[in-house]
Amino acid sequence: MPVPSTDLSPGPAPLVLARGLSLRFPGGLLALDGIDLELRRGELLAIVGPSGCGKSTLLRAVAGLLPTTGGTLTVAGLTPELARRQWGRQAFVFQDPTLLPWRSVHDNVRLPLELGRYLKTDPKNDLKNDPQPDPEAAVARVLALVGLQEFAGAHPAELSGGMRMRASLARALVTRPELLLLDEPFGALDELTRERLDQELLGLWQRDGFAALAVTHSLAEAVLLADRVLVMRPRPGRITHTLTIDLPRPRPPEIQTTPAFTALLADLRARIQEST
Amino acid sequence: MTREPLRARLLPPLLVFALVVLLWQLLCTAFALPVYLVPSPARVAAAAFANAGNLATATALTATAAVLGLLVSLTLGTAIAVLFSQSRLLARSLYPYAIFLQTVPIVAIAPLIVIWFGTGLTSVVLVAVMISLFPVITNGTTGLTRVDPQYLELFAMRDASRRQVLLKLRLPGAVPYIVTGAKVSSGLAVIGAIVGEFFAGYGSAGYGLGFLILQTSGQLRTADLFAAILACTLLGLLMFSAVSLLGDLILRRWRGRELEA
Numbered sequence: 367m368p369v370p371s372t373d374l375s376p377g378p379a380p381l382v383l384a385r386g387l388s389l390r391f392p393g394g395l396l397a398l399d400g401i402d403l404e405l406r407r408g409e410l411l412a413i414v415g416p417s418g419c420g421k422s423t424l425l426r427a428v429a430g431l432l433p434t435t436g437g438t439l440t441v442a443g444l445t446p447e448l449a450r451r452q453w454g455r456q457a458f459v460f461q462d463p464t465l466l467p468w469r470s471v472h473d474n475v476r477l478p479l480e481l482g483r484y485l486k487t488d489p490k491n492d493l494k495n496d497p498q499p500d501p502e503a504a505v506a507r508v509l510a511l512v513g514l515q516e517f518a519g520a521h522p523a524e525l526s527g528g529m530r531m532r533a534s535l536a537r538a539l540v541t542r543p544e545l546l547l548l549d550e551p552f553g554a555l556d557e558l559t560r561e562r563l564d565q566e567l568l569g570l571w572q573r574d575g576f577a578a579l580a581v582t583h584s585l586a587e588a589v590l591l592a593d594r595v596l597v598m599r600p601r602p603g604r605i606t607h608t609l610t611i612d613l614p615r616p617r618p619p620e621i622q623t624t625p626a627f628t629a630l631l632a633d634l635r636a637r638i639q640e641s642t
Numbered sequence: 643m644t645r646e647p648l649r650a651r652l653l654p655p656l657l658v659f660a661l662v663v664l665l666w667q668l669l670c671t672a673f674a675l676p677v678y679l680v681p682s683p684a685r686v687a688a689a690a691f692a693n694a695g696n697l698a699t700a701t702a703l704t705a706t707a708a709v710l711g712l713l714v715s716l717t718l719g720t721a722i723a724v725l726f727s728q729s730r731l732l733a734r735s736l737y738p739y740a741i742f743l744q745t746v747p748i749v750a751i752a753p754l755i756v757i758w759f760g761t762g763l764t765s766v767v768l769v770a771v772m773i774s775l776f777p778v779i780t781n782g783t784t785g786l787t788r789v790d791p792q793y794l795e796l797f798a799m800r801d802a803s804r805r806q807v808l809l810k811l812r813l814p815g816a817v818p819y820i821v822t823g824a825k826v827s828s829g830l831a832v833i834g835a836i837v838g839e840f841f842a843g844y845g846s847a848g849y850g851l852g853f854l855i856l857q858t859s860g861q862l863r864t865a866d867l868f869a870a871i872l873a874c875t876l877l878g879l880l881m882f883s884a885v886s887l888l889g890d891l892i893l894r895r896w897r898g899r900e901l902e903a
Contacts, residue, residue, distance in 0.1 A: 460796065
């Protein structure tokens with residue numbers, strides 16, 4: 367007899383699916399228009415485009431933080447808001463590290479486990495199949511993953527920019543998300559730190575197997591990270607091109623000097639110029 | 643915070659103080675000013691010493707009222723700020739009445755407080771609260787409502803409850819603002835206590851600096867009046883310094899060891 371799946375999302379369906387998605391702000395601005403998007407489990411997608419093209423808006427719509435106004439958008443088979451409230455297997459990495467200055471690194475990373483459903487034992491909650499990790503073990507795991515175990519007791523003010531971003535990444539991963547949404551997370555860091563964090567992100571992605579949607583303004587970063595790169599154009603925000611990145615993995619930093627990489631980068635640049 | 647040695651920070655103002663006292667003494671002697679108009683520093687010092695016991699008990703009583711007033715203001719002000727931060731409608735409806743606290747001439751309200759609550763510590767503390775409450779409310783409300791939207795999104799991603807957002811984000815985030823409000827309020831609480839004592843002294847239970855000022859000015863004991871004023875100033879300074887020190891300690895813990903302001 368087949369065991370009924372308790373998984374909310376049916377296996378083969380994409381984790382994130384948008385068809386003709388549009389989003390109009392209350393002020394009347396059409397921020398997104400006719401967006402088609404498919405993100406499968408374990409896939410890494412990058413979104414690039416000039417500022418104001420709606421990259422962050424699209425990310426927030428998927429996160430269930432902004433209501434859409436047209437078309438369909440599902441996350442794990444649910445509306446994004448329902449997915450955010452009930453599925454809870456997605457995490458958002460913000461542009462700024464957004465660490466709470468009064469909490470130590472350890473307590474910052476622990477925060478998601480203190481909020482919402484994780485520490486609640488609601489008998490009505492039908493999502494009991496959620497892993498209920500021992501919070502301390504979960505925090506220790508991700509701190510080790512980003513190499514911050516030595517700094518667990520430090521406060522954010524004592525960390526460098528790169529370390530703060532690592533702590534932010536650890537906080538996002540502490541709930542073992544299946545969908546990671548990244549909003550230009552390394553944009554404010556220097557080139558070397560950024561390169562190192564890109565590699566760490568790739569390592570984490572390969573290890574934890576989450577799907578990721580990453581907004582970036584660096585074309586090289588997009589090519590380095592992604593399986594596919596979506597090119598967006600502003601007013602209204604539309605996806606004009608999708609570029610498949612068929613570079614082998616793992617992708618060390620040196621891959622950026624290979625002809626295949628530079629060819630893809632040139633291709634991406636040409637498509638962006640063509641669409642603006 | 644500057645980490646200058648204490649000596650380097652205290653020396654310039656003390657030097658100014660010494661110069662002013664010297665000039666004051668010279669002018670008094672040179673123009674032979676009558677003591678009931680402008681007593682010389684030497685006279686003030688003599689009066690302060692002669693009356694040291696009374697001055698000390700009066701200062702202690704005023705200090706008690708001021709500290710109590712400040713504590714009530716901090717608690718009440720933070721509670722009101724929390725209320726304001728939870729409902730825009732509530733904030734909009736009640737904020738004008740909070741401004742009332744700032745604009746009403748306390749001298750006009752104080753007699754009313756005496757009529758309602760009689761003379762004594764309660765009334766004095768009440769006046770101190772009325773004067774020192776407003777900065778806590780405004781600073782607290784600002785701190786509780788001025789939250790980077792990304793932090794709110796961070797909490798929303800975990801479907802955090804309103805209560806969790808308040809307790810784990812807004813309130814701790816407002817601590818620096820409330821500390822600033824407390825610094826402003828500490829001086830105001832002393833002023834409030836003294837004004838309160840003008841109108842609602844403690845009767846037979848003793849008297850504070852406010853009553854002392856009223857009495858000595860009525861009797862043209864100007865040297866004693868100066869001594870009382872000096873005690874008021876020192877009390878205010880002490881309150882402000884204590885609150886600042888405590889606030890810095892809290893903020894250092896709050897932000898971790900490396901504090902830069």
